[in-house]
Amino acid sequence: MSEFDFSGLLTFWARRWDDILNLVLEHVTVVAVSLVIAMVIGVGVGMLVWNRPIPRSVVIASAGVALTIPSLAMLAVLIPPFGLGWTPTVIALVLYSLLPIVRNTVVGLREVPPAIMESAKGMGMSPTTVLFQIQLPMAWPIILTGVRVAAQLTIGIAAIAAYVAGPGLGQFIFQGLSSLGSKNALNYALTGTLGVVILALVIDAVFVSITRSTTSRGLRA
Amino acid sequence: MPKQANTAILQISRNTSGARIVLDTVTKTYPGQPTPAVEAFSMTAEPGELIMFVGPSGCGKTTTMKMINRIIEPTSGSITIDGRDILSLDPNELRRHIGYVIQQIGLFPHMTIAENIAVVPKLLGWSKEKTKERIDELLTTVELNPAEFANRYPKQLSGGQQQRVGVARALAADPPVMLMDEPFGATDPITREKLQAEFLRLQESMGKTIIFVTHDFDEAVRLGDRIAVLSDRSQIEQFDTPANILAAPANEYVASFIGRGAAIKRLVLIPITEAKLGSVSASPGGPITVSLNDSLRDALDALVLTGLPALTVLDRNQKPIGSITVDAISAVLGADIPTLAAPPLGHIDPTTAGA
Numbered sequence: 001m002s003e004f005d006f007s008g009l010l011t012f013w014a015r016r017w018d019d020i021l022n023l024v025l026e027h028v029t030v031v032a033v034s035l036v037i038a039m040v041i042g043v044g045v046g047m048l049v050w051n052r053p054i055p056r057s058v059v060i061a062s063a064g065v066a067l068t069i070p071s072l073a074m075l076a077v078l079i080p081p082f083g084l085g086w087t088p089t090v091i092a093l094v095l096y097s098l099l100p101i102v103r104n105t106v107v108g109l110r111e112v113p114p115a116i117m118e119s120a121k122g123m124g125m126s127p128t129t130v131l132f133q134i135q136l137p138m139a140w141p142i143i144l145t146g147v148r149v150a151a152q153l154t155i156g157i158a159a160i161a162a163y164v165a166g167p168g169l170g171q172f173i174f175q176g177l178s179s180l181g182s183k184n185a186l187n188y189a190l191t192g193t194l195g196v197v198i199l200a201l202v203i204d205a206v207f208v209s210i211t212r213s214t215t216s217r218g219l220r221a
Numbered sequence: 222m223p224k225q226a227n228t229a230i231l232q233i234s235r236n237t238s239g240a241r242i243v244l245d246t247v248t249k250t251y252p253g254q255p256t257p258a259v260e261a262f263s264m265t266a267e268p269g270e271l272i273m274f275v276g277p278s279g280c281g282k283t284t285t286m287k288m289i290n291r292i293i294e295p296t297s298g299s300i301t302i303d304g305r306d307i308l309s310l311d312p313n314e315l316r317r318h319i320g321y322v323i324q325q326i327g328l329f330p331h332m333t334i335a336e337n338i339a340v341v342p343k344l345l346g347w348s349k350e351k352t353k354e355r356i357d358e359l360l361t362t363v364e365l366n367p368a369e370f371a372n373r374y375p376k377q378l379s380g381g382q383q384q385r386v387g388v389a390r391a392l393a394a395d396p397p398v399m400l401m402d403e404p405f406g407a408t409d410p411i412t413r414e415k416l417q418a419e420f421l422r423l424q425e426s427m428g429k430t431i432i433f434v435t436h437d438f439d440e441a442v443r444l445g446d447r448i449a450v451l452s453d454r455s456q457i458e459q460f461d462t463p464a465n466i467l468a469a470p471a472n473e474y475v476a477s478f479i480g481r482g483a484a485i486k487r488l489v490l491i492p493i494t495e496a497k498l499g500s501v502s503a504s505p506g507g508p509i510t511v512s513l514n515d516s517l518r519d520a521l522d523a524l525v526l527t528g529l530p531a532l533t534v535l536d537r538n539q540k541p542i543g544s545i546t547v548d549a550i551s552a553v554l555g556a557d558i559p560t561l562a563a564p565p566l567g568h569i570d571p572t573t574a575g576a
Contacts, residue, residue, distance in 0.1 A: 119327030122292055122400075123341050123390075124317035137331045216331035218374030 027168035034093030046105025063099035089166030097150035104146025108139025239269035240397035247298035259455040269428035273445035281455030320391030320399035328375040335371040381412035488518035498543030
């Protein structure tokens with residue numbers, strides 16, 4: 001392997017700028033699509049099970065199990081039924097996102113103080129109204145924290161999805177790894193890795209501002 | 222929901238200035254517990270009456286109150302408001318017409334003060350303008366400036382201010398009945414006294430039928446039209462006016478609940494005008510005087526403080542109209558109840574045993 005050549009890296013970036021932007025865009029898209037799907041499923045399931053002890057344990061335990069499956073194994077398992085590309089990637093990312101989202105939804109809904117639940121009931125709100133108008137808004141910052149954790153998780157895992165020909169910066173990383181010794185191998189791997197790290201930081205910052213702007217001022221610390 | 226039940230709720234809600242509440246042999250038994258939490262509780266609250274439930278922790282007073290808005294469902298017995306059986310009504314509809322205030326207040330932290338007060342009007346489908354008007358009216362009533370407070374969040378308010386909002390929120394839809402569960406229990410003594418005074422003034426103009434739960438006998442004496450002293454399983458030991466309970470406790474239990482100093486507590490209830498005032502010249506005068514608006518307890522307090530034999534009594538225009546002595550105060554108590562049963566000394570005072 002050759003010495004690291006910084007000017008070579010810059011030249012690589014200049015030449016491949018369009019490719020890099022394209023991959024970043026794909027990466028962001030696949031993460032965003034997966035998070036939206038996982039949020040709909042996760043918050044929905046959380047709202048169904050938060051006050052039912054047995055279903056609640058089953059859901060959280062199974063989401064926990066999904067998280068322990070190594071990502072390469074998970075992707076490999078998804079190839080036979082779903083083929084290559086976007087579909088297995090999105091499915092895998094949704095599965096990994098579910099645990100933090102479901103768990104935080106359940107915790108958030110359950111953490112509403114009993115006095116607030118009782119006064120809501122005492123004022124004549126139905127359980128559904130209490131759920132949507134009191135519990136969900138109060139749990140919102142906690143749910144978003146779950147989504148934020150899921151985002152960090154999936155940005156990393158999405159890079160591995162290049163293994164099943166998935167979209168995103170993982171393509172550069174895998175290309176670098178598979179052509180070790182060649183002139184641009186290090187540049188590919190480094191660009192892919194740096195891209196993932198920067199993306200993670202940027203998306204985290206975006207989540208901070210989303211949380212701020214969508215949480216009631218009365219709930220902010 | 223059957224049409225009949227709907228009309229019943231409408232009839233209850235139309236009567237905004239107090240309804241008659243009748244509880245008839247109401248019992249609550251929790252599954253797996255040998256003794257009922259509330260056993261055969263019967264009581265009638267007249268329209269506009271402020272009834273205090275007083276008893277030690279765990280006596281079932283809160284359970285009894287919570288059966289009236291069906292937060293807790295009775296096991297047996299009947300509860301009616303203005304003659305309508307509430308157990309046949311839709312519980313959510315029913316609760317929109319019963320004001321409910323709890324000790325922890327339970328304001329919704331993610332809503333502004335205005336939004337908190339608007340909850341029940343919204344559930345009842347009021348128009349925006351009507352709701353807005355009502356919010357301003359209520360905030361003014363509980364002495365919070367609407368311009369300053371309407372758009373604040375609960376956490377930006379002090380405990381006393383939050384409790385005022387709690388009361389305003391419960392009054393939002395002008396319900397005929399209010400249930401209050403130790404509403405002032407968590408506030409400091411100075412704030413509590415202020416809230417109690419404001420609340421009394423409010424009730425004078427509203428005339429709601431109020432069930433008010435407390436473990437503080439002094440609060441019960443201060444606020445209540447009638448007091449129900451409750452013991453285990455929510456058994457009524459005595460149900461009477463504060464003056465009558467203080468003057469003649471029905472039994473040992475009630476006497477022990479009053480604690481020592483029943484005579485002093487009674488003085489709070491009696492205005493100075495009840496006493497036979499001496500001539501102005503009988504008082505040596507001095508900077509400390511009492512006013513006609515004060516209670517006999519205030520007068521006694523001033524007498525003890527100054528050590529003077531008599532104090533000047535001023536009328537509303539600060540003009541001396543007479544003098545008051547300790548003898549005159551005792552005479553009022555003596556003349557009122559010749560058979561004052563003194564509570565036995567040396568027992569544990571349940572008002573201070575646990576909260």
